[in-house]
Amino acid sequence: MNKIIPIGKIEEGMILSEPILNQFSQILIPSGVLLTDFHKTMLARWHITYVSVIIEDSDEVSAYSEDDYQIAYNYVLSKLLWVPSFAIENDLLKATTIYYLNNKNKFPELKELLNLVKEEK
């Protein structure tokens, strides 16, 4: 998945997903390049503030156990007074569930629920 990040957040080894172009659309850094601190310095010198990089898909459903996903999904459902009935609503619920799992610290109730289940096992 591609993500746009400020150049301050570039870490060595991240892969550039879109080329860096100058104002004449000439390629300064092609896509697919492994970024290094050298690139970071050059980007800053060119006054480029954001780049698009490939982020490992750690946030895909498969990154979480079925149990964890189900718990998070039910937790999200508990915030609704309805059940998703269209494909786009299911997609919204799925995206929200993944977002909650990726940001557990923002949702302490969910974090606690997941820990409880882990302890029970």
Added chain:
Amino acid sequence: MKTLDTIVDSIREFPTLPSIYLQLNEAMSNPDVNINYITKIIENDTASVSKLLKLANSPIFGFRNRVSSVHQSIIYLGIEEVKNLLLSLKIISVFHNHTTNINLITPKDFWEHSIATGVIARFIGSSIGISNSGTLFLGGILHNIGRLMFYITLQNEYGKVIELHINEKYSLNDAERKVFGISSPIAGEMLAQKWKLPIQLIDIIKYHNHGTSNDKINLNVAAVHIADIVAILLGFGSDGRKFVQQPNKIVWEQLNLNEEFFTSNINKFASEIQDHISIILGSD
């Protein structure tokens, strides 16, 4: 208990729109106005300039070159977009210091929710080809202005609304109607009319909860309707809602979003929202 009349009175006493917005509107209504004159008006508002430039450099606009002056921001973004961004910044700075203590909703919570709604509405707008996505961002910022007015002027009474919402599962709008005789979108509409906001914004404020305006298709209203729900769901700030309502079915049909729209964009939303929150609510 305050009545409808007192609410109407408080609308009358509510702050007017920031003068820079009025100055810009006036300047833009003159066909001979030049960009240097407009630049000067904006530059006089030194408090907003640095935030404006930071927003102009946000990846949401996708400029390869850095926008480093007000003049450039007008050329790159267009005067309408700049005006909308400025109004967003000014409204938030005017109201941010009004304290509210209803059920722990802080001004920070309130504005985080509004900013998140604005950012998501803009994304939805761009994905379906709405050209005035600046209106959508400002619409997101302003959509709950009626509720903010209730928080500020009816602090003590608003607790009852929240109680009905949590215990009886009333929607906040229904609870407001029951307690005050008027819901916040309608109070917001009255305020927006007093402010002489453009009709697109008035529609968003009045109808964002339904998602359609008088059952007619209105893509601006539809985008903010969905964005509002998504912002609550993702937990960016709060406007007091503990439960998220079901989106209007007709709105999904109108917007016709790709079936993987949310799973493919959720991280982009989150990082843009976070950036906007730090720029707009940050101390600089």
